[in-house]
Amino acid sequence: MDEGTDEVRSSSVLIVDDLPENLRLLTEVLQRGGLVPRPVTSGRLAIEAAVIDPPDLVLLDISMPEMSGLDVCRWFKRDERLRNIPIIFISGLQGTEDKIEAFRAGGIDYVSKPFQELEVLILELTRFGGRFRYAAFFAAVFTECISSNSIGLW
Numbered sequence: 001m002d003e004g005t006d007e008v009r010s011s012s013v014l015i016v017d018d019l020p021e022n023l024r025l026l027t028e029v030l031q032r033g034g035l036v037p038r039p040v041t042s043g044r045l046a047i048e049a050a051v052i053d054p055p056d057l058v059l060l061d062i063s064m065p066e067m068s069g070l071d072v073c074r075w076f077k078r079d080e081r082l083r084n085i086p087i088i089f090i091s092g093l094q095g096t097e098d099k100i101e102a103f104r105a106g107g108i109d110y111v112s113k114p115f116q117e118l119e120v121l122i123l124e125l126t127r128f129g130g131r132f133r134y135a136a137f138f139a140a141v142f143t144e145c146i147s148s149n150s151i152g153l154w
Contacts, residue, residue, distance in 0.1 A: 014055035043067030
């Protein structure tokens with residue numbers, strides 16, 4: 001395996017959601033894609049984890065107790081070390097205003113819950129494809145999941 005593929009495989013994704021079942025699903029999908037998921041259950045833990053070891057991407061729930069995902073995103077964007085990390089919101093909020101607020105806070109995309117595994121994989125393909133040299137790796141993962149029918153949509 002070449003260095004570029006290893007770089008993609010070792011890419012870490014900080015997953016922030018207060019619901020364990022969402023963390024489990026996203027962790028499984030990202031692991032199948034060769035990524036390194038880092039699940040945490042609160043905004044405070046997300047900030048602590050990111051400061052210690054900045055992730056390559058953040059999947060962030062909006063509605064959480066104590067500190068909302070919007071507040072976490074704003075915190076990241078104010079911090080010099082973390083401001084360039086892409087943040088994708090995952091939320092059950094469906095309103096247009098909710099989505100606009102997520103983009104205003106600094107998110108690069110918005111996935112509505114309940115999300116399908118295919119949607120998450122496609123999202124990773126498009127986002128990481130532009131960020132890393134070896135987007136072909138993600139295309140291979142996607143193709144493998146489709147051909148083996150392991151995505152759980154059918």
